[in-house]
Amino acid sequence: MSATRRQILSRTGASVAGIAFSGAFSELFAGSAAASTGAGYGPLVPDPAGLLDLPAGFRYKVLSREGDPLRSGEGRVPSNHDGMGAFAGRRGRVHLVRNHENRVTGKIGVPTVEGLTYDPAAKGGCTALELDGRGNVLGERVAIAGTAVNCAGGPTPWGTWLTCEETEDKAGTNGYTKDHGFIFEVDGADPRRTGAVPLTAMGRFQHEAIAVDPKSGIVYETEDAFQHPFGLFYRFLPEKPLGGHGSLRAGGALEAMRVPEVPDLSVIQETGASFGGVEWVPVPDPQAAQTPIRLQDFGPKGITHAQKLEGCYWGGRAVYFVSSFARAKDGSGATHFGQVWKYEPHRRRLTLVVVFGPSSDIQLPGESPDNICLAPGGGLMVSEDGDGAQHVYGLSRKGELYPVARGAQNIGTPEAPEWGEFAGVTFSPDGQTMYVNCYAPGTTFAVTGPWC
Template sequence: MLRRTLLRNGALAALAGSLWRGSCEPAGVSPAARTTPAGPQAPYGPLRPPNTDGLALPEGFSSRVVARTGRKVAGLRWHPAPDGGACFPDGDGWIYVSNSEVPVVGGASALRFGADGRVREAYRILSGTDVNCAGGATPWRTWLSCEEVERGRVFECDPYGTRSARPRLAMGRFKHEAAACDPEHEVVYLTEDEPDGCFYRFTPTDWGDLTEGRLEVLCGEGREVRWRKVPQPAALHQQTRHQVEQARHFNGGEGCYFSGGVCYFTTKGDNKVWAYDAERSTLEVIYDRHSPLTGVDNITGTPAGDLFVAEDGGNMEINVITPERLVVPFLRLDGHGRSEITGPAFSPDGTRLYFSSQRGRSGVREGTDGHTFEVTGPFRAASG
């Protein structure tokens, strides 16, 4: 059973639980993260030399490329600029969904894996949308795909490919980045990728139905924070982030991940990782450095309490922030220096990590060389 993360006096409650609930479960870490060399004291040990995929991984881990932009996988031509992603259970297998961060035809695609790890099927779950960046999974097993454009929308998609995607306009029209569900308080947290962006929460009228509800913005400059209602979430002329005078502004909101009563989110403009304690309405910075983690972006976690934070640029790493407040590289991708790492997500059993190199080795902004990877190995299990 998951236990609430405590951010009081730097204490941390160990977290446990089933990973299959997706982005609305696991992970926990206390403030004042510190760095350590990736030696024996690190959770997975030092990185080995890069393998044939260009991935430097710890001992015991292996990788493969499961999809590449422009190439067919299970009959589907994989989309350009793969970005935010999530995994969902599917019988004896699982599904990985991935956004496409390109204009006009962005949308999202899905890979259906069998129990043996082979891709059984690939298909589109969203089409004709604009610059779909990150998003988040819901407890009722849908995917929230977010448009990172002026007056962007959130689309609720069916990862199983049976129902059409629907826009959720009550969640606001702004430059959406990521979303994370809080099933304890029945709200969805949202980040905004602007230099003066805001951090939002959406409370649906009925939990499980995002058609209607109340959008609020985080306010307050200190540790103690509060929420104020956004008067016109879909206003044509007044930006959402400028409608509430007391709103707190963040420099480039990026990834967003909820676990154990805490919503973690990143801000790329100042390279920080934040932790909002929903029970106490407090806000902490848990990472505020420029080494080893640079260009903080997408974020996910594990039942062991580890946060996995991907870099946009930097030296193309995914770093782990452990419950012991250590920050260490988990993997490094060589030969993709003009790209960014996107869409980290764990399979339901926690043994496989999926992510993409959005622009691949070519570095072309349109993402015509995107690589989607799978890393398999002995990820730490939940404690307790």
């Protein structure tokens, strides 16, 4: 049985915690060129500017902040910076596509732009930054507008971003003029190539993130549903797999995962627990015209649910996805502080590879993993979305947890400090720069240093 982070910290008081993952943790690094075996980069150094604390030897650059003018002249940088992808451009340039998780009320919405706007009443969407080979911002513009609650998403093998709406609101709700709850494809280099077209066949639900199998073209999707019964894990079988720009508009089949005799993933607590014979069940109504998908009739065997299904990525021959937490008081079968699951399509097998534990100190990471990615050297980088201080933290191949960055922008009061969550952690194509967003106040950072 894996020790919780609280147990380990109470015994050691350490800022880097070695957690026993029953041997399953090393599988997270399958397919990477190398795997970090050290215990991180040392303690975090307080930032005199009060923005981002990093280990010694690392430095950051602020690429963009909410409220500043967009370089395109289309308006102001929107609020609520969330999921993000980095893509190679010409002559060493990098294109960042950044989500903005805006609802109908609140902060700065994504400006509407002709030809790039789905629903003028919605304030979410994406912006795109273009960086030169030195990391300088050359341009910043609207990439898609008029979408709602753009949370996370994921890259395609052909270099576009799939941005996901984390809502099920229909036309006429909250002032929207169109149905929401879809995935949209965004080209960061030329947004007009993709426009603002919902990929309806991929389902209408509270989307979070996606990962694409680079060999089969199957797209895996997580659902971050807020109420019981919770979300499902899906796969989309495209009619034109790996077809490039716009190919996902051709449609396909949407299915949901059923793990035999496991109706709720939260009840599984042992790392290394593995389940064969995973089934994929056709979704009765992918458009959820009358009933949300998670409430639809999947037959007498039912379907497998999980609370807070969020980050999702492809590594090696498997897809990995995150359950940020589960709470019995909310209706989950058990309580946990974060899981990472691995599904191997060729084996039809699901394995629990990481269980996180709560933090005993707000200055230390260790709960509610959200966005997740593999670092170029093999380390796993996770954005934290929990209580107290917020971190980007790494996990080594040995199962050691270490902080990489800590938010220093206090959005609370001196007496009751609060920090915005991290999101959108991703690396440049050359692996030399980590890009990450602070959700609030919306800030996009580029972090350089001795990555290994």
